[in-house]
Amino acid sequence: MSNEQKSSGSPIVGIIIGAILMVGGTYLSLNAKALGVGGIQETLEGQGIPLDFGKTIGTIGVFLILFPVIKSFFIKPLQDAIQERNSDLERTFTEAENLRTEMERMKSDYDRRLAESEANAREQIQSQIREAQNLRSSLMAEAATRADALVQQATAEIEAEKQKVLVELRTHVVDLALAAAEKVVGENMDSERNRRLVDDYINSVEVVA
């Protein structure tokens, strides 16, 4: 930038030189013959080269004025606007890049936390499953124990009932036998001795059976 300023020189000097050249060119063009260049111009014109040195010098003057004027009036603001816009774009891109980096960091953090949560959940599920299996085993063992106890109790009760029923049945059979014998022999056989005889008989039959 400093080189540019150094190379462009002072614009005021350029404008002053340009104005002088414009006036000089005008004077030269209008007084070409009096200044001695008319002959040269006519010679060139005769050879098909239509040159007017006054116009050329005037043109140089015009451009020496135009360069700094157009540069400061339009080109410099245009350069600044384009530069500013480019800076804006670069800043926006940098921000976007930073946001992208931040987003990637958050995403990786989220993925890591998600993986941790999944691992925790899986661990807890496994733990619950193990606990449920243990509980199931203990419950089954307890149920089996209680079932065995119930079976044994039921067996004992059945045996007791059976014995009770057998006693009742025996008593009833004795009564029936005595009743039948009474009807056969026609006298009362309900004595203690007869009952004992029938019992003994039934016992002997039961033993054989």
Added chain:
Amino acid sequence: MGNLLTTGFHLIAGVEEHAGEAHKAEGHHGPSFIGLAVYVLLTVVILFFMMSKAKSGLNQRVFKNPFTSIFEQLYLFLENMCVGIIGSHGRRYIPMIMVFWLVIFVSNVIALFMPTAPTADLSFNLGMALIAVGYVQYEGIRANGVIGHFSHFAGPKLPVALIPISIMIFVIELISEVMKNVSLSLRLFGNIEGGHQAVLAMNKIGDPVFIPVGAFLLPIKVLTCVVQALIFCLLTCVYISLVTAHHDDHVEAAAAH
């Protein structure tokens, strides 16, 4: 706006007619000094009108103003050209190249609609060429020093016995530098003035049936407007790059240190 333009054209035509009669009586061709001044003034007015329009849209973040957008594209194009041809320090020359481009292009466009234009005058073009080549010499001297710059004209260092060859190369290079002015100015003048002459000649063909045959050349002339402005700026960039070719090396070396 239309009335203003019409009045302006009548004014120019009147001035041209008035000044041109005396001018042509002296055997000169092309516009007179006053005629050229009016055309240059017209060019500058159009240029500043467009720049003012473009400047009003510079405060937008995205340039929506069509004038601003066009000038932005032109600036970026010229920036690419300068940096591409001259090197990284080529941005310094963008203002000068852009002024050349704008003046030449607007003058060429004026030449499409008017009897003549600034760029249809060899003297005007020679003035621009002298500025361009003079600036190139100034940059060459600034970059390499007076002796360094002019020693480039003598070509590579040769043994003492071959000094006459170096002198010949020096003279040829000097002529070449002078011819750069002729090349830049004559090419532009020939294209624009030649376009006018071609249109006039073709119009004469259509005169009997009242058909402006020359108008069919308009597309080519429009292309010429752009191409000639481009060539002038391109060659100026090339000339600058030739004399400042070591500048980039120095900058790179300084950066390396």
